[in-house]
Amino acid sequence: MTIVDYATGIRACSACAVACDACTEACRQAADPQPLRQCIERCHDCADVCRLTALLMARESEWATALCGLCARLCLACAEECARHPLPQCQECAQTCQHCADECEALGEAA
Structure with missing residues (x-):
């Protein structure tokens, strides 16, 4: 896959990392x-994995699609945790x- 193929994923991962950082700060x-506490921890992990996934996609790494699968699972878990909390940042993050x-x-499925 090329960076063009990854463009929407890179944007989504970058936006997710920013949203997770904002959610973490609001929760703190x-x-x-x-x-x-669990929301904060999930958001930390999610932001870090999203940043790494975006970086590997931008570099067209052979590991990018494999990491996309992990990123999808972690983002889903983070979304579920954030959705449980009424804070506006948590809802936006979800x-x-x-x-x-x-x-x-x-x-990940396209690979």
Whole structure:
């Protein structure tokens, strides 16, 4: 696959990483962040994997599509966790993660 094939995935992963960073910060600043601990951890992991996935796609790495599969699973798990919380950043993150999961899943299957 080429960078052109990966363009939507790169954009989705980049947007997801940004949304996860915003969600993490909002959760940390909540009055009681303890119940949001798993959300924070998932968002950290998701942001890191999304950044790496976007980087490998941009480099047209032979491992990019394999990582897309992992990224899709992690984004889906993050979306499910974020959707449980009423904070606006969590809800936005859930939607962005779901979109990224859909894009990465499609790229992983296209390989």
